Amino acid sequence: xxQVKQSPQSLIVQKGGISIINCAYxxxxxxxxxxxxxxPGKGPALLIAIxxxxxEKKEGRFTISFNKSAKQFSLHIMDSxxxxxxxxxxxxxxxxxxxxxxxxxxxxxxx
Amino acid sequence: xxAVSQTPKYLVTQMGNDKSIKCEQNLGHDTMYWYxxxxxxxxxxxxxxxxxxxxxxETVPNRFSPxxxxxxxxxxxxxxxxxxxxxVYFCASRLGQGRNEQFFGPGTRLTVL
Numbered sequence: 721x722x723q724v725k726q727s728p729q730s731l732i733v734q735k736g737g738i739s740i741i742n743c744a745y746x747x748x749x750x751x752x753x754x755x756x757x758x759x760p761g762k763g764p765a766l767l768i769a770i771x772x773x774x775x776e777k778k779e780g781r782f783t784i785s786f787n788k789s790a791k792q793f794s795l796h797i798m799d800s801x802x803x804x805x806x807x808x809x810x811x812x813x814x815x816x817x818x819x820x821x822x823x824x825x826x827x828x829x830x831x
Numbered sequence: 832x833x834a835v836s837q838t839p840k841y842l843v844t845q846m847g848n849d850k851s852i853k854c855e856q857n858l859g860h861d862t863m864y865w866y867x868x869x870x871x872x873x874x875x876x877x878x879x880x881x882x883x884x885x886x887x888x889e890t891v892p893n894r895f896s897p898x899x900x901x902x903x904x905x906x907x908x909x910x911x912x913x914x915x916x917x918x919v920y921f922c923a924s925r926l927g928q929g930r931n932e933q934f935f936g937p938g939t940r941l942t943v944l
Contacts, residue, residue: 752931754931754933758872761938762938763835763921763923763936763938764874764935766933766934769932807872816862816925816929816930816931817862817886817887818887820876821873821874821875823872823873824873824874
């Protein structure tokens with residue numbers, strides 16, 4: 721059973737546009753929600769993370785929006801650049817030991 | 832200054848062989864993990880160690896045996912390799928102590944022929 725559901729599977733955005741990736745979960749015990757960025761041939765790298773006591777976190781062009789009641793969270797990439805083209809994973813964790821990953825979104829930003 | 836390193840980066844072997852992948856972190860982290868990423872890029876946790884003690888052991892065939900000789904190292908030994916074991920294996924570490932940020936290694940691409 722997929723603990724974290726991620727959509728869309730792939731996304732194509734024009735340079736300068738906004739990329740939005742969504743994730744949903746069921747387990748209300750999750751208390752940490754990170755997003756990872758993975759380039760081909762590399763390991764996932766932590767991009768930004770949020771805890772359920774805040775509704776939004778922004779770091780540069782990357783923003784997480786968190787809706788606790790809907791059990792959903794999303795990643796927004798503002799002013800998307802070709803260098804942002806990568807696979808993005810959401811994840812959820814309880815206490816930082818067990819991490820459950822979404823199925824990934826392949827983002828392509830076209831010039 | 833590599834944070835989490837894995838060796839080898841590529842591993843090509845025949846079915847039935849036994850192989851090992853090594854992982855080292857120089858971050859002083861307490862917790863280390865092994866993940867498997869399949870051909871569809873799905874990431875699934877296999878094992879987690881905290882201060883050399885096994886704390887997570889997902890439903891993984893017992894042909895896979897992790898070993899943590901010390902807090903900075905977590906190795907993965909695989910016996911009797913099967914075609915379905917072909918994947919990219921990632922090691923990761925986390926400080927623990929309330930800090931949840933995970934740092935991943937560069938991965939080991941295992942191909943079983």
